[in-house]
Amino acid sequence: MTTHSAQLFSIATGSPEPIYRQLVEQVRRLLAAGQMAPGDGLPSVREVAQALALNPMTVSKAYSLLEMEGLLTRRRGMGMIVADRPGPASSSAERAELLRPTLERAALEARQLELDPDTVLSLFTHILKEQA
Amino acid sequence: MNIPIVRLSSISKHFGRSTVLDGLDWQVMPGQVIGLLGRNGAGKSTLLECLLGLRETDGGSVTIYGEDVNALSDATRARIGYVPQKSDLFEWMTPRQMLDYVKALYPRWNDAKVDALLARWGFDGGMQDKPISKLSGGEQQRLSIIRALGPDPELLILDEPVSALDPVGRRDFLRELIDGVIERGTTVVFSTHILSDLERVALDIAFLKDGRITLQGQLDELLEGARRVTGPGALLDGVALAGEVRRHRSLDGTVSVVTQNGAALGAVGTQAGVRVETLSLEDLFIEVTQ
Numbered sequence: 001m002t003t004h005s006a007q008l009f010s011i012a013t014g015s016p017e018p019i020y021r022q023l024v025e026q027v028r029r030l031l032a033a034g035q036m037a038p039g040d041g042l043p044s045v046r047e048v049a050q051a052l053a054l055n056p057m058t059v060s061k062a063y064s065l066l067e068m069e070g071l072l073t074r075r076r077g078m079g080m081i082v083a084d085r086p087g088p089a090s091s092s093a094e095r096a097e098l099l100r101p102t103l104e105r106a107a108l109e110a111r112q113l114e115l116d117p118d119t120v121l122s123l124f125t126h127i128l129k130e131q132a
Numbered sequence: 133m134n135i136p137i138v139r140l141s142s143i144s145k146h147f148g149r150s151t152v153l154d155g156l157d158w159q160v161m162p163g164q165v166i167g168l169l170g171r172n173g174a175g176k177s178t179l180l181e182c183l184l185g186l187r188e189t190d191g192g193s194v195t196i197y198g199e200d201v202n203a204l205s206d207a208t209r210a211r212i213g214y215v216p217q218k219s220d221l222f223e224w225m226t227p228r229q230m231l232d233y234v235k236a237l238y239p240r241w242n243d244a245k246v247d248a249l250l251a252r253w254g255f256d257g258g259m260q261d262k263p264i265s266k267l268s269g270g271e272q273q274r275l276s277i278i279r280a281l282g283p284d285p286e287l288l289i290l291d292e293p294v295s296a297l298d299p300v301g302r303r304d305f306l307r308e309l310i311d312g313v314i315e316r317g318t319t320v321v322f323s324t325h326i327l328s329d330l331e332r333v334a335l336d337i338a339f340l341k342d343g344r345i346t347l348q349g350q351l352d353e354l355l356e357g358a359r360r361v362t363g364p365g366a367l368l369d370g371v372a373l374a375g376e377v378r379r380h381r382s383l384d385g386t387v388s389v390v391t392q393n394g395a396a397l398g399a400v401g402t403q404a405g406v407r408v409e410t411l412s413l414e415d416l417f418i419e420v421t422q
Contacts, residue, residue, distance in 0.1 A: 013328035016410035018352040046315075053306045055165060055314055055333045061352075108409070 003041035006051035017101075019054060023062035025098070031071060031082065032095040042072065042080040135198075137162050137287060137319060138183060143192035144343075145178055152178050154343030155192070160287075160321055165314055167334035167351075168323040171421045174340045176323040177217050180291050183321075184214055196287070210238050213285030217292045219276040223265035227255055227275050230264060231282065238283040245312065249278045253304065269296035277305060281312065288313060290322035294329065302329060309333055327413050337413075339420045347377065347392070347420050351413070358416050359394035362386060363406035371400055378419050390419040 008030070011022050030036045045063060049056040063080050066072040073083040110120045136159035145153040152175040160166060170176050181187035183194060185201035194201040197208050222230050227250070235241040250256065253274045264272060273296040280288065294302045306329055313320060314333065324330050330337070331351065338348040347354075361373065368387040375393030382388070390411070391397070401408040411419065 013331045014412050014414060016355055016358075016412045016415075018355045019331060020352060021356075049310055050307060053303055053310065053332050055310060055335060057314075057335055058352075 002037075004036065004043060006043040006047045008043065009048060009052060011052055011054070020058045020062040020065070023048075023059065024065050025101070027062070027066055027071065028098055032098055036082050038082050038084045040082045041078060042082070044079050134161065136160055137197055138321075139195045140183060141193050143179075143182055143194065144190045145175070145182060145187070146190055151343055153182065153189070156344050158338070158345050158348075160319060162319055163317050164336055165320045165334050166322075166336045166338055166348075167330040168321060168338050168340060169327075169330075169417055169421070170323075170340035174421070175343060176340055177291050179340060180289055180321070180323065184212070184289060207239075210240065210283060211286040213280035213283065213288045215273075215276050215280045215288075215290040215293045217295065219272045221264045221272060221276060221279070224263055226261055226263060227267075228260050230275070231279060234279055235282060240284060241282050242284050245284070246278055246282050249281065249308065253278070253301075270298065270301055273297060274301065274305075277308075281308070284316070285318065287319045288321070290320070292323055292325070294324065294326060302326070306332060327417065331413055339417075341421050349392075354392060354416060355411070355413065357392045357394050358390065358411040359397060359401070360388060360390050360409045360411055360415070360419070361397065361401060361406060362388045362409070363403065367403055367406055368400075373397065373400065378422065390416075 009023055009026055011019050013019070015022070017025075027036070027042075042063070043051075045056050045059045048054065048059045052059075063072060067074060067080070070083055072080045075081050106120075106124075138158075138160035140156060140158040143153050143156040143158075144151070156179070158179075168176055168179070178187060182189050183196075183201070185194065185196075185204065196204065197211065199205060199208050222233065225233065231246060231250075235243075250260075254271075255275070255278075259267070259271070264275065267275065273293065277290075277293060280290075294305055297305060309320070310333060320333075322330075322334075334351055336349065337351050337354065338345050340346070357375070358377075361368065363386070365381060365385045365387045368389060373389055373391045373393070374396040375391045377390045377392055379390075380388045394408075394410075397408065400406065
């Protein structure tokens with residue numbers, strides 16, 4: 001069991017996606033990918049707020065949402081930890097679904113650029129292989 | 133908790149023939165952290181000065197903690213901190229002399245915080261003995277912030293507090309605002325053009341336009357709800373969208389509608405030829421203040 005540091009998170013200002021949403025999605029992705037395991041500790045609200053220069057309310061809003069969804073648990077004296085998952089780790093279909101918002105944005109831009117699907121898909125395939 | 137600590141009712145302010153504030157109503161609730169946005173010349177400084185009773189209004193009333201702003205008790209005055217856009221420090225004094233002088237005006241003064249900030253923000257050593265007039269714009273602004281934070285105010289009003297600071301100075305200021313101010317439950321109202329800073333700390337934003345607060349809400353909700361719907365006039369002209377903020381027609385007949393209620397778009401957004409986009413705070417600023 002590890003306690004993750006606030007370096008775990010990064011946020012972008014100037015995005016249409018509110019900052020608390022960005023934090024929620026990051027935790028979801030890290031969990032789905034197994035980079036965070038049940039029992040792992042999360043950095044405290046204050047640590048994240050200080051490290052990222054954010055209003056603490058924004059961080060606690062993200063944590064509360066993840067708690068409501070059952071992904072995190074509040075442990076007395078220890079802050080937030082990753083909840084025990086009843087089932088097996090998310091299926092690849094579930095993990096793919098997490099990618100949808102990002103891909104929808106990319107799809108919108110592709111349409112604006114009037115690119116045909118084949119061109120876009122081959123570019124995406126190329127990028128995936130490049131970074132592997 | 134739900135009694136506003138600042139209440140502006142029908143505030144009007146004219147300069148010569150130009151109307152800067154036009155029957156403006158606004159309320160600030162305890163614990164809110166509000167970013168005040170508007171174009172240059174929209175009257176943000178005038179609004180904040182009227183709010184603090186530093187500028188006479190031509191009509192309407194302002195109360196702070198339930199007291200008329202023109203007759204504030206000393207006790208209430210001591211609860212308010214203000215960082216003006218242009219620092220009006222006592223220029224012939226050294227930073228330390230000025231702070232000692234100001235300290236004497238307040239019943240409560242946080243020496244530990246002031247000393248820590250002075251050290252952290254580079255006011256140790258030689259700068260202590262320089263007259264304020266010899267400090268740079270950024271140094272004067274930092275000193276002005278320290279002065280405002282000294283009495284641990286419960287209501288902090290900041291007018292472009294970081295305009296003279298470099299990115300490192302701005303980040304230091306944000307950290308202090310988060311750790312030393314917001315965590316204490318202080319109510320904060322600040323105007324700024326630096327939207328990235330505002331996104332980090334403000335939970336609410338208010339837009340000042342045409343002398344009124346035209347749009348106010350939680351930043352998260354505004355971002356999540358805002359959509360720009362663009363399409364041919366033939367499809368959009370006859371349709372009034374819920375929560376419309378702005379409607380604009382280009383010369384080629386394309387109509388663009390900005391709504392703050394994207395969830396209620398329904399079938400309008402799914403028609404062929406109609407495009408729906410989400411908006412960043414900068415997009416929203418441009419749409420709302422134009």
